[in-house]
Amino acid sequence: MMASEEKVTFNIDKTQDFSGWYNEIVEKAELADLRYNVKGFVVFRPWSVIAMKRMYGIWEQALERRGHQPAWFPALIPESNFTTEKEHVEGFAPEVFWVTEHGSGEKFEERLGMRPTSETAMYRMYALWVRSYKDLPLKVYQSCQVWRHETKATKPFIRSREFHWIEAHNVFATEKDAEQQVLEDMEITQECLFGQLGVPFMFFERPQWDKFAGAIKTFAADCLMPDGKVLQLPSTHFLGQNFAKAFNVKYTNENGCEQYGWQTCYGPAISRIFAGVIATHGDKKGLVFPFDIAPKQIVIIPINPDINPEVGKKAAELEKKLSADYRVATDYSDKRPGEKYYYWEMKGVPIRLEVGPKDLQKQSVVLVRRDTGEKKFVKEADLSHAIQELGNNITESLKEKALASFNQMTAEAGTMEDAKQALDQGKIVKTSFCSLDLTAAHCAEIVEKELGARVRGKRADKKEHPDGPCIACGEKAGVVVYIARQY
């Protein structure tokens, strides 16, 4: 047991005070530094970046396995590209950072926008690349940063004026192929976001008044933060032929006729998903990382190596051996073991490996799981196998736990009063609603005004039928929607 004077590194209950938990862990675990001197921009520090690099890898592999190819497009987009698609420019122009000059003030002839998203950079090239049906489907993605001059309050990872994402942009010969891609994007999201990172979510078709600027339909995954607000994670957009017509993306079909392409785009925002991961799995002691993305997967704690030099030697030997397959740290600092435990628990390292004089004799070590605190004695000979198994178990059990909790967070409501009560309890409200068309926008306004919440849309992954009138106006409902407060 730990001595009582041991300093607890972190001790905030995220379910009671999520904002306090979040702000404190971002600083304490050195995830981001908010002191950079451009408003809305943060420095992402190694402890988050190592994990986010792994997350990039997870999505890139999922995309490449399905035939998407990586490219790098310029960060700067001429103003005239933006204005090519009318709805798009209306949505994004207010947020663009403009480069107007270089050097000692020489002006550019045309303002250059730092990409807020790359449709208008990419589709102009797609018009040159797509010639024949043989060039389709065209599935290209890029991993990059985008910049948006947000007017909402920024919060590290959740909303910044610079964020790190992947954007996949596709052209298909037919409407059906494009619709199929939207389903594939949802499948990728399921595989990566829940399957590998253990973040449960619901995929919604967004209402028409809340879609991506220039899209026909927008689909988006919402995960739930511990304070009951939803966070939008990857979204995928069915663009129809809107951009193809604006940018002249045409192909010649088998019969020699020219046709406009059908387009989709998909945008997993890695830095924002990171917020979803830490908020979902974190606990009172701090971060809890799924095994695969943990910046360090194992921390070795030699017990009193100053008294037992053999213990220090063994720790070094184990670190060397395990580093071939895992990301390993060893804590040789002069802190007491208990303090070291608290510190690395706060940092979210999935497995703690303790080695002391008794363990040396028994040729074994102690493994402790971050998520459950469970201890296990393992023979050195079985170590590699035991860690592999433990790593998988940790991720699987994080997934189960997160899903169980997520599944309790939906409440059905038929009245505004019931809805308000459920929202106040931090739940997502399922209810009947007029429709997702622009004609129902006034009902959404009522919801926003009276409940301080937004209509997130209808489930994209299953059909649901309304069993009552519209919660806002009392007229006949045409759709089941989910209402939530949001980031």
Place this chain on the structure above:
Amino acid sequence: MMASEEKVTFNIDKTQDFSGWYNEIVEKAELADLRYNVKGFVVFRPWSVIAMKRMYGIWEQALERRGHQPAWFPALIPESNFTTEKEHVEGFAPEVFWVTEHGSGEKFEERLGMRPTSETAMYRMYALWVRSYKDLPLKVYQSCQVWRHETKATKPFIRSREFHWIEAHNVFATEKDAEQQVLEDMEITQECLFGQLGVPFMFFERPQWDKFAGAIKTFAADCLMPDGKVLQLPSTHFLGQNFAKAFNVKYTNENGCEQYGWQTCYGPAISRIFAGVIATHGDKKGLVFPFDIAPKQIVIIPINPDINPEVGKKAAELEKKLSADYRVATDYSDKRPGEKYYYWEMKGVPIRLEVGPKDLQKQSVVLVRRDTGEKKFVKEADLSHAIQELGNNITESLKEKALASFNQMTAEAGTMEDAKQALDQGKIVKTSFCSLDLTAAHCAEIVEKELGARVRGKRADKKEHPDGPCIACGEKAGVVVYIARQY
């Protein structure tokens, strides 16, 4: 043998017409698209990006193995940060792209520069992060793009206004530690640039008139392009305490005294190194990729699958099997086999796997090396092993060939006439020179004026002693330098 009407995809001798070879292969192999509508910016297409992503991985691993950690710093730097280090701002300010406004024209109070390099973004944070000697060494890198409004003519990969690089920035407690880091950076360069990519180079200490703005000393690797011009690849800079003093990067030492840190930075420009790789290994038929970074490592050519459906089936089976370990393409197009061969040779795929009806009977396939054209019959059962071995052989033999050719490219010269003759033959000239100090800058001007070439510096990897007078002024020489024409 190929029928004579077969269309040769590519046929330019890079040693006779390097510029023609380079421009043509960039377009033909779809490496970059120069039609993007911002001057000096190009679109990097999948065939180069897949290779460059592998190259990023090679350097990142080499850095991380040596204790460098990844971070992500903002793309925008306030003007006041730039002006903090006087020499640095003089060097870089003329090239900065400035963001001055957002949205519909709201001005920022201070201009924000798109990073041309990140010293002034990072070291301001380092001043906050470094407190005690226990925080040192601080070794942080980022993989990112930088933007420089170059006035020189741009050339894809070689010089663009946007390029993709890694920048590693370090702080040490002592001058000696910092000097040691410069040596480590050279070791990383050797391991990655020659060891893994097979690009031979020489590491020079640059003359004082040609160092990085703000550095005490600059060391840089030059590789040699087929037209005899050198291309500067990674450089590493010993910054001394220049930036530490400007940005107040201080630590408290073991005795409780405050000290300025000693700094270095290292900048491998991945997109530029890519130019070095393709220029070094490419041949008359097009690209030649080292096995590990090839966008596709194996191309399977089924011979007349329309006549022999079994051949098509076998090709699909082999693709599936090999894709577990390699990047594999199969060419099912209706081109004749010979045309396919030419096409994939142009694309630089290291191994061609042919499968025809006779091969089916013998349960074997034909493997053809891109670099030598050598053919080999391999039993299907031995395929995986044979490919692994062939892949290694290809990379090793590319290295040997490149090194043998590089080693012939240096010529010693004692007079300006001899030097000119050697330079005209596309060689690097080794000669005696006054010194690398600013006092010798006028000698460098003579060289530049009379020979159209630059003094690249003295070898950083070995000591050499002058055996004659300075080639430019005839006075006593203090150093052996290398002179070359450059990109």
